[in-house]
Each structure stands twice: as C-alpha cells, then as structure tokens.
Amino acid sequence: MLSLQSISSLIFAYLFLTLSAQAQEPENILFENVRVFDGQSKSLSGPVNVWIEGNKVKSISAAPIPSGEGVTKIQGNGKTLMPGLIDVHVHMTFGALSMREMMSPMLSEGVIMEKVGGGAERMLMRGFTSVRDAGGPIFPLKKGIDQGKLNGPRVWPSGATISQTAGHGDFRTPEEKSRRFFGEPSRAERFNATFIADGRDEVLTAVRENLRFGASQIKLMAGGGTSSAYDPVDVTQYTFDEMRAAVEAAEDWGTYVMVHAYTPRAIRRAIDAGVKCIEHGQLLDKKTLRYAARKKVWLSTQMLVENTPNMDPQRIEKRAPVLEGQARVWPMAKKLKLKLAWGTDFLFEPELNDRQNEFILKLQTWFTNAEILKMVTHDNAELLQLSGLRSPYPGKLGVVEEGALADLILVDGDPLADLSLIANPAEKFVVIMKDGKVYKNTMN
Structure with missing residues (x-):
C-alpha cells in the first residue's frame, strides 16, 4: 500500500517528468462577429470584433479591425464571447480521488496520472479557466x-488546511497519536493535506509555512464539518487569539484568511478576528449575515446536492441541517447585499466533477441568469483579487474588456437567455481560451 507521502511524490514526479498535450502558444487572434457578455451587463453587446494580442484583450470594436499576416481569425457568426468560468472552492487533488482510492493498496502511479492530471485538464475543458x-x-x-x-x-x-486538534482538518486515523505528545506527524500532515496547529505559535508557523510555498490565501478551519470524523457541525474551532494570529500573519504578506464555518458563533468570531471570507455558512442567521455585510466580508458558499449513494451514514446525518439551511441562506444573503461568491466544494466524490457546470444552474431558484453569470465570472474574480500581491496571476479577470486577460469562452447561443448552455460545455463551448492560448476550437 502506498503511503500518503509516496502519493505526493508520485504526483510531483508525474507533473515534472511527463508532458501533456500542449495548447497553442499565445498569438494574435481576431474574433469576428461575436456578441459579448462582458461579465457585468444584463444583456449582450451588439455584433463586435474582439482582438486578442498575446495574453490580453487589445481592442473591441463594432467596426472591422484590420489584421495582417499571422493572425488567426475565428468567425463567431453571432455566438457569445464571455469570460472564462471561475470556481472559488475546489480541491484539485482530493476532488479527483475518492477516499477509497486514496487508501487502496491498488493505488498506482497510473491512477494518479489519470485522476489528478486528467481532472485538471477536464476542468479547463469545462470552461473553468480559474479556480481557488x-x-x-x-x-x-x-x-x-x-x-x-x-x-x-x-x-x-491555499496549501494545507490549518486545523486545531479535533478540528475539521484533523484527518488522523484512530491509531495515529498527537504529534505534540508523541512526536510523529500524521500521514495527512506529511502529505501536505493539513497542518494540525494548536496555540498562537503553531498557527503562525503553519500560516507562514504555506506562504513560504506560495499560498495566495490561507484556509483555516473555524468550525465543525460534515466530512470529518471528530467534530460535530455545531462546534466552534480556534480561539480568537489563535485566529487573530493567522490573520496577522496573512496580512503581513498582503493577503487574507478564509475560514470553513457554518454557525453564527464560529463566523462572528472569525469576522471579529479579521477574516475576509467565509466558506459555507449555511447555518447563518439574519443577524450574523447583516453583521458580515456591514463588515464587507465575503460569503463564498455552495448549493450542495442531496446525499450521494455511497456516502457514509454519519456524514448523511451531519449534512442534514446544512442542506436545510442553504435554501434559507442564499436568498437572505442576496437581500442583505452580501458580497457573494460561488463554488462547488467536491471532496472525495470524483463522480461529481462532470456535473460542475450543472451546479451553476442550481442558483436559478434565487438569481436571474445575468446575476448568476456575473457571480461565476466578474464577482468570483473580484474575490480572487483579495490576494493582492500574493495573487499568482497579475491582471484583470472575469470580464471581457480592453486590457483584461484573455480567458474566454465562445458559446454557441445566448447564455443570458438560456443558462442551460453553460451546463453543456462539450457541445456548446466551441472555443476555450486561457491566457491567450486556445485549448479548444471546434470552429475550424
């Protein structure tokens, strides 16, 4: 059986010793006769031409744009050019592998290559050009x-999640003892999945360790969860001083802390400690939502599905109040004008990945098509930019405008009128571009 440390090594070896199929290099590209959803408007533009130079949008014009030799022209024929989709809550590694696969004695380098590397490429082919x-x-x-x-x-x-002992990121098996008392880090810690950190000093070290490796933001576990073994959903995790230490360390690097939490008590403490983004929050009440809005804190939440067939019975029981709460929180948060972001949060259920786009449609109960498209492009891009100078990709995303980074999708149809187009990327996304490079083009 492969250890978690061995799994990490295999992933590393695959990424740096194996070449994948390559996209075209950035070049001058001209989209002719397209209608643009710019990431914010409630309607499409009239027919325009969009000039891509290198990795940026150079110009947008209703008049013809002169082009010389060496320019790739894509005839849009009235199709919709829009920003690439953004999912701000993914787990690229653990979303590609089931827990059974992670722990299986049959796990091999080939499985990891297919699941993790292939999962990243398939996500791009679904039109998701940026993720957190x-x-x-x-x-x-x-x-x-x-x-x-x-x-x-x-x-x-984010790097490894940061969790207290018996917190949502404490993934130890029953036989694994506390590192503090017995001196051995758990397999999950060796795999860089999590840091179990107690007390101000350990939290500071964990945050700084992630920043050392290039984290653009920090993920802290501030409350109980549904997929963890030890902590009930209702518990509050980390003291104010511990959480404040994480915020101070992140702010010293010009970035922010996001927290996993559901309950008003956990979330209020996080906000008071200076946390800028709440992940989940499906058990929030109106009073705490109003407080978050006043403090201009982001709520990054999901629309979870009902329980999947192979889900652990304990997890099903723990998820029940969360599933009930999400139908209340989304409309309350919209009415109170919170800064809202959307993500999927697929974890150890790789069968859900192919439904990533479909989950966008679940927001139609409370939002218009225009509001949804704005959230999964422009608004999610705004949240990414909270990383400030720690953002790994300087430039403007989530919009189609002159000077923005060229992360674009050409959609066969009008997604403002028919949002279901977004849920059929294989057929309806005819061009997918990231950083000025074309990764898919069926218009030839």
Whole structure:
C-alpha cells in the first residue's frame, strides 16, 4: 500500500517528468462577429470584433479591425464571447480521488496520472479557466500547469488546511497519536493535506509555512464539518487569539484568511478576528449575515446536492441541517447585499466533477441568469483579487474588456437567455481560451 507521502511524490514526479498535450502558444487572434457578455451587463453587446494580442484583450470594436499576416481569425457568426468560468472552492487533488482510492493498496502511479492530471485538464475543458483551491496538496499541480507541463485552470492555492486538534482538518486515523505528545506527524500532515496547529505559535508557523510555498490565501478551519470524523457541525474551532494570529500573519504578506464555518458563533468570531471570507455558512442567521455585510466580508458558499449513494451514514446525518439551511441562506444573503461568491466544494466524490457546470444552474431558484453569470465570472474574480500581491496571476479577470486577460469562452447561443448552455460545455463551448492560448476550437 502506498503511503500518503509516496502519493505526493508520485504526483510531483508525474507533473515534472511527463508532458501533456500542449495548447497553442499565445498569438494574435481576431474574433469576428461575436456578441459579448462582458461579465457585468444584463444583456449582450451588439455584433463586435474582439482582438486578442498575446495574453490580453487589445481592442473591441463594432467596426472591422484590420489584421495582417499571422493572425488567426475565428468567425463567431453571432455566438457569445464571455469570460472564462471561475470556481472559488475546489480541491484539485482530493476532488479527483475518492477516499477509497486514496487508501487502496491498488493505488498506482497510473491512477494518479489519470485522476489528478486528467481532472485538471477536464476542468479547463469545462470552461473553468480559474479556480481557488481551498486546501490540500496543490503546489506541484499548480507548478505543472503554470510551466505548461499539464493543461488546467489558473490556480489560487491555499496549501494545507490549518486545523486545531479535533478540528475539521484533523484527518488522523484512530491509531495515529498527537504529534505534540508523541512526536510523529500524521500521514495527512506529511502529505501536505493539513497542518494540525494548536496555540498562537503553531498557527503562525503553519500560516507562514504555506506562504513560504506560495499560498495566495490561507484556509483555516473555524468550525465543525460534515466530512470529518471528530467534530460535530455545531462546534466552534480556534480561539480568537489563535485566529487573530493567522490573520496577522496573512496580512503581513498582503493577503487574507478564509475560514470553513457554518454557525453564527464560529463566523462572528472569525469576522471579529479579521477574516475576509467565509466558506459555507449555511447555518447563518439574519443577524450574523447583516453583521458580515456591514463588515464587507465575503460569503463564498455552495448549493450542495442531496446525499450521494455511497456516502457514509454519519456524514448523511451531519449534512442534514446544512442542506436545510442553504435554501434559507442564499436568498437572505442576496437581500442583505452580501458580497457573494460561488463554488462547488467536491471532496472525495470524483463522480461529481462532470456535473460542475450543472451546479451553476442550481442558483436559478434565487438569481436571474445575468446575476448568476456575473457571480461565476466578474464577482468570483473580484474575490480572487483579495490576494493582492500574493495573487499568482497579475491582471484583470472575469470580464471581457480592453486590457483584461484573455480567458474566454465562445458559446454557441445566448447564455443570458438560456443558462442551460453553460451546463453543456462539450457541445456548446466551441472555443476555450486561457491566457491567450486556445485549448479548444471546434470552429475550424
């Protein structure tokens, strides 16, 4: 049976010794006769031409744009050019592997190559050009993508989650003892999945360790969870001083802390400690939502599905109040005008990945098509930029405008009128571009 440390080594080796199929290099590209969803408007533009020079949008014009030799022209024929999709809560490694696969004695390098590397490329082919990884062993994967050894979205990495003992990130098996008392880090810690850190000093070290490796933001576990063994959903995790230490260390590097939490008590403490983004929050009440809005804190939440067939019975029981709460929180948060972001949070259920786009449609209960498209492009991009100078990709994303980075999708149809187009990327996304490079083009 492979150890978690061996798994990490295999992923690293795959990313840096194996070359994937490459996209075209950035070039001058002219989209002719397209209608633009710019990331914010409630309607499409009239027919325009969009000039891409290198990795940026150079110009947008209703008049013809002169082009010389060496220019790739894409005839849009009235199709919709829009920003690439953004998911701000993914787990690129743990979302690609089931828990059974992670612990299986049959786990092999080939499985890891297919699941993790292939999962990143398939996510890009679903039109997700940027993601925020919300915790796990991510740095080798991100480096492989950035160096062109693997196709995948831009990644804003958090690194290992930071958790108290018996917190949501305490993934120890029953026989694994406390590192503090027995001196041995758990397998999950050796795999860079999590840091179990207690007390101000350990929290500071854990935050700084992630920043050392290139984290663009920090993920802290501030409350109980549904997929963890030890902590009930209702518990509050980390003292104010511990949480404040994480915030101070992140702010010293010009970035921010996001926290996993559901309950008003946990979230209020996090806000008071200076946390800038709440992940989940499905058990929030109106009073705490109002407080978050007043403090201009982001709520990055999801629309979870009902329980999947192979889900552990304990997890099903713990998820029940969360599933009930999400139907209340989304409309309350919208009414109170919170800064809202959307993500999927697929974890150890790789069968859900192919439904990533479909989950966007679940927001239609409370939002218009225009509001949804704005959230999964422009608004999610704004959240990514909270990383400030720690953002790994300088430039403007989530919009189609002159000077913005060229992360674009050409959609066969009008997604403002028919949002279901977004849920069919294989057929309806005819061009996918990231950083000015074309990764898919069926218009030839």
